[in-house]
Amino acid sequence: MKNILEAPFMVETVRTLTNLYRLGWDERNGGNLSVLLDEDVVAEYLDTGKVIREIPMTFDASSIIGKIFLVTGTGKYFKNVQYDPAYNLGIIKIGKSGKVAELLWGYTDGGRPTSELPAHLLSHITRLAIDPSHRVVMHTHPTNTIAMSLVHSLSERDFTRTLWQMQTESIVVFPEGVAVLPWMVCGTNEIGEATAEKLKEQRLCVWAAHGIYGVGRDLDEAFGLIETVEKAAQLYMLSVNAGIKNGITDSQLKDLAAVFGLNYNKDYLD
Ligand code: 13P
Ligand code: ZN
Numbered sequence: 001m002k003n004i005l006e007a008p009f010m011v012e013t014v015r016t017l018t019n020l021y022r023l024g025w026d027e028r029n030g031g032n033l034s035v036l037l038d039e040d041v042v043a044e045y046l047d048t049g050k051v052i053r054e055i056p057m058t059f060d061a062s063s064i065i066g067k068i069f070l071v072t073g074t075g076k077y078f079k080n081v082q083y084d085p086a087y088n089l090g091i092i093k094i095g096k097s098g099k100v101a102e103l104l105w106g107y108t109d110g111g112r113p114t115s116e117l118p119a120h121l122l123s124h125i126t127r128l129a130i131d132p133s134h135r136v137v138m139h140t141h142p143t144n145t146i147a148m149s150l151v152h153s154l155s156e157r158d159f160t161r162t163l164w165q166m167q168t169e170s171i172v173v174f175p176e177g178v179a180v181l182p183w184m185v186c187g188t189n190e191i192g193e194a195t196a197e198k199l200k201e202q203r204l205c206v207w208a209a210h211g212i213y214g215v216g217r218d219l220d221e222a223f224g225l226i227e228t229v230e231k232a233a234q235l236y237m238l239s240v241n242a243g244i245k246n247g248i249t250d251s252q253l254k255d256l257a258a259v260f261g262l263n264y265n266k267d268y269l270d
Pocket of ligand 1: 029031032072074075076113114115116187
């Protein structure tokens with residue numbers, strides 16, 4: 001068996017979590033991440049039939065039985081992951097009932113997957129049905145995105161339009177727009193189901209006064225989506241009190257969409 005700490009999926013995940021902490025988005029145990037792994041790849045590092053222990057789940061994941069995920073542990077700090085990946089992360093396989101996670105590696109202190117496992121696994125199920133290449137669900141607490149959710153209309157159209165108006169890249173990176181959920185109790189099946197439903201149409205979902213979810217085919221895509229929202233939200237927060245005079249207009253956004261061939265959400269421009 002090869003050393004799992006040197007597996008490219010592990011190295012990239014640890015680097016990503018370290019970077020998220022460095023950005024100041026994941027205070028304390030804030031944020032969580034799950035990456036769908038290819039069983040053939042995992043088998044180079046682990047006996048995928050050897051279950052360390054079973055962890056019950058409160059929702060039905062029967063459509064992804066047998067799938068294997070690298071998942072951050074609940075209560076674990078992103079800042080510490082690089083120093084002890086096996087303590088802070090786990091590799092789980094969805095067990096036969098679809099209601100249990102079989103631990104294959106990690107959570108060495110007896111820990112468990114993130115409390116947001118419903119949002120992660122239900123979002124994986126949703127995105128895999130849309131795109132078989134989907135792999136990553138990322139949840140983080142970017143400062144300006146949360147700040148914007150405190151002062152801005154939470155209408156998805158209004159929120160997306162403002163993000164698009166702040167910088168050229170926004171509509172290019174997320175032409176479908178950004179979903180927004182009003183404040184809800186986190187860590188529940190309810191918020192997990194609501195998030196997964198939102199991610200049918202978009203790859204980004206803001207949780208008001210909490211954070212954001214982004215999904216992608218790889219870590220870079222999920223991170224890049226969130227990073228672009230956060231940059232636009234920062235521009236908004238920096239300029240809103242001075243009065244925004246030169247935001248990108250609808251007609252300019254349409255020109256941009258035409259040149260870049262963007263399949264943008266037509267309901268969001270006048
Ligand atoms: P976990 O520590 O359970 O992952 O929770 C952190 C968080 O961000 C909750 O939304
Ligand atoms: Zn959170």
